[in-house]
Amino acid sequence: MDIAALITWVVTALGGFYMLGTWIRRGGIRQQATGTSRLPAPVVFGHFALAAIGLVVWIVYLVADRTALAWTSFGLLLPVALLGFVMLARWIPVHRAGPAAAATARPTDETVPAERHFPVAVVLAHGLLAVATLVLVLLTALGIGGS
Template sequence: MGLVAIVTWLITAMLGVYLLYLWLSGGGPRRQAAKVTRFPVVLVFAHPALALCALGCWIAYMLTSGRAFAWLAFGVLAVSALLGFTMFTRWLGAGRHARGAERRFPLVAVLLHGLAGLVTFVLVLLTAAIATGL
């Protein structure tokens, strides 16, 4: 299950890179300075940075079987997921209809990124719980 989590993590990351590319190419940081976007730059970059840190912890867990790494990965991933959910709700609220760079996000890409992220989250939680005998 741990390797499946890595695969879904990578799928999620690829979709996220695509969305980040759309946001950056649509002038995201410039629009943020002009208060047109609903996505603060810190939020946009903290979400993937935390997800990458969590992935690093997960890889450490896979290499060492250290349960602490599994739970650390889950905790950091949970924070990243909350930031992602925050962006999703802002996008649903008016972001996709606003003048911001996020208006360019295809609904399918956003939904697939969120679904893959949710599957990854559940797999990491289940694997960490099984590893510790919960």
């Protein structure tokens, strides 16, 4: 189960990297000044940083097999999940506001929120895999399923 958690975590991270790259490339950081992007940079980068730190701790857990490290990873995932839900709640209205605008917008168009360019499939897969990761890490920390 611990390796399954690692795999889901890495795949989740790949989707997150894609969305972070899209958000930056489409001007998400610049849009903070104008309020165009509904995703606050501290939330975006906090989500990323805590998830990355948690993944590193999880890898150390896999090597050291110390239960405290599994619980630390789980503890780090809780605020990651909270920040993820905050971003999802702020992304949904942007997505519903008009996906056609994203298709016709130029990459430098500052009037279109950067997060409107996130593919729905990537957002859904990222969220579902994140939930699976959280559950697998919890089960592993509890000692269910062996290590």
